Amino acid sequence: MMSYESPCPSVESEDAVYPFNRPDTDLILRSSDQTDFRVHRAILEMASSFFADGCDAFDKRNTGMTSLEDGCLPVCHIDADGPTINLILRHIYPLTIPKVQDIDDALTAVQVSQQYGFRLVTNAMKQTIIRLAEANPLKVFARAALRRREDEMRLSARLSLRYPILEGYVPDLEELSAGTYYRLLVYHRQCGRVAAAAVDDLEWMEGLCGEGNSSLPAFFTCRLCPSFNITPAAIRSKEINVTSWFHALLLTFKQALRARPCGSTMYNDELTGPAMSEAMTCLVCRTSALRDCKRTVEILRETVNRAISLKVCNSIAVT
Template identity: 25%
Template sequence: MADANEIAIAQAQAPFDDHNCDIILRSADGVDFHVFKLILSLMSPVFKDMFALPQSEPQSYVSSVPVITVTESSTTLESLLLLCYPAATTTFGSLDDAKVVMKAASKYDMQAALSRAGDLAMAQFLPNHFLELYALSCRFGWPHHAQTAATRTLEIKDLGRPSNMFNGMRDITALDHHRLLEYHYKCGTAARTVGSSLSWLGFSYRHMQMWRECSCRSGTGFVMLQTDFGNVKVAPWFHDYLVSSGKDLLARPCESTLWEMAPYNRAITKATECTYCRPTIVEHMDRFRASYIARVKKVVATVSSSCYLIHY
């Protein structure tokens, strides 16, 4: 009678069912993967050294093909081996699954497979897991992926607050986390400066309503700002918009911050109280905001391109 604890051996699906193989990897849950020593040796120095050793007695044999039992599950082993086969493709069921495969690839020193796993994880999980992917990129030394993921973290308001702790914290060093916070802060500082001076605003904007002479700028309530076409006198409502949006950008330095309607609507509402501003202000503010967003993206990209984030 078979031992109740004995695992029933199953056969892996193609391409790991080739009986012309010269080695079988048996997963921890009892699935046999028929593979080739040459492929594993090329992908993994660990397996290369293993195959160079004399075969030990405890190994079992099926049709004279050596069987090596590994600690990985069949799901993990299948993904790992697919990453080793040049014509094969795989996907991960979750980021946690991807992490397990990356751990296995690192264990067997499969650098090419590890790199492919990182590319796939970025393609699959970046929109919802950029913080964890930043941590993994730092851990495995992928500066390009780290930069991509770090740029997405600019969408998080006040990243340094304790409430923004994330699952990947266990995968990241204090230094790499500090670099991420520093990057977020420098992008916020750069984005905020865009509204404090309009020197980047071109000559074609000289006729916009925000600095035409009208009751909005009468008395002492106006503010002077520098532009490419000279110093302009702007209304308090417009200056308030620049100040409030600058504060928002400091906390969350990304394009979507300027698409939020509350500060914009407050400015429009106040502007429409002016008889002179009312007819054209929506059109002009929409045009200004589009240029404002483009400028913020440009200065933030300048911070990103400095690549000070990751040092290996």
């Protein structure tokens, strides 16, 4: 193993903070902003498929990023700034892993970790991006679009379905092209149509019937409430008789899903409350209305999410 010696005085660089300035290391990673991270090859080789090929992997790939300076440790020039390298190294060394809160930091780290084969770091950063996108999908979409990161654009576009798209705004959207934002709106509108159509299809009602008539929900069997005939979208000749309060509930769900095409949209007391209040006035429906509504929402959530998952986000890809 090569012994450590101080970097060449002719090179203008500064040492990273502890523990990446230890004297017992055998390799220097030099960032694009001239910060030197003294590291151990063995750790890099275990964590990275790139470094597992040996330090001559840089030369083999004709990147020209490896240099051996007289009187110094080998220096590998990494195409990333100091904070990004620091973040990646803290994921592979036995150190406290920092919690990333900035989407730009996460996107940069996932790009660099993919480039240099740090698989575990890549997976960790993808989970971080999911966490950040769940909290603010429009911001993540905008930042990912500016970096042309299509996977993260699709992820955040899907998560944005939880919110009314026209009511959402983040300053980062100002940096997007009109075309990119338009394609996001188109995707949102298309998913709204898909979600509403999934409710209209009525095939999901088979999950409510159970075995035998005794398990049928009251909104199918009640003869005290006013009733409506509803027709499955795919079978116009078939009619299903339901109570008026359940019919109103389905219409409410469809309207809400057009704005927020996501299964979780229906878990909202403001949506189910009026129908439940009407059901409670019926001597037949009141005994099972809450249970029947809960089961309906569970089945519809799965149905809507499955239908949305088949709607590929190709329309929002970078062009």
